Amino acid sequence: MNRKSVSFAVLSGKGGVGKSNLALNICCGLHLRGRKVLLIDCDMGLANMDVLLGIAPEKHMQDILINNQDPADILLPFGAGGRPGLDLLPANSGMADFVDLDAGARSMLRDKLNPLAAEYDFVCMDIGAGISPTVLNFASMTTLRLVVITPEPTSLTDSYALMKVLSARYDVTDFHIIVNMAESQAEAKRTFNRLAAVCKRFLGFAPSFLCEVRADRGLTEAVRKQRPLMELAPRSPASQDCMTAAEKLEQLRSALPAGEALGAPLRNVSAVD
Ligand SMILES: Nc1ncnc2c1ncn2[C@@H]1O[C@H](COP(=O)(O)OP(=O)(O)O)[C@@H](O)[C@H]1O
């Protein structure tokens, strides 16, 4: 069945800002809201969604490219209590050859993923940090882009660089910012405003604010227990904030026209590979 399938990339300039955990818990939030959700681990170098879920997949994303595996055969359901409609496409970590996929491999991956993506309401791509061609290419394929930042100055400069490169090379200028681990709502707003002002001044566009996610010790615990926080403690601060992100994504989805979940990159990356 073809659904209105909306994809979103979870991005950051700098690693370790919370992308994978937020991607996971936002997907759980969308699932709790009754949506069918596919989570794709696109961090081809340092994949770890399987670790966050305490599972040991036998097949991975990379098998689509190496062994011509059907993506549907790699899927692992992870809905709480076995509830269907929440699936992971895991990736293998530490495979350096896959960090920078060539243009042919990326378009093959997109063509193979699209029929599967069409079965879901939301497709979330957890993408590696930085500005490698593979990161940029994945980031330009999705319907929406969420950029995770923290109040650290290095997070701000690196996410600015990411948005700058994406806008210059791919004409992508729509970004939704999640401020993670701010000490207060005021600090979250200040952090966002600082980034938005620099983007507006030097890039000519301003990202929009999606939500903040509070620092939550429960999240660290959930990582240790290898279960999603949304499942262990759905009322905890970070879970509530990820639920807010899920609600915002629902609003964005309802305003979008139907279309392919993963589009072709707006500009051909081979020229800048
Ligand atoms: N909101 C939060 N509250 C507490 N700890 C967090 C939060 N977000 C991220 N972390 C911590 O940061 C670590 C790195 O998060 P992760 O999702 O793996 O980052 P990334 O995918 O961006 O590299 C987590 O293991 C967790 O300990």
Ligand SMILES: [Mg+2]
């Ligand atoms: Mg990660």
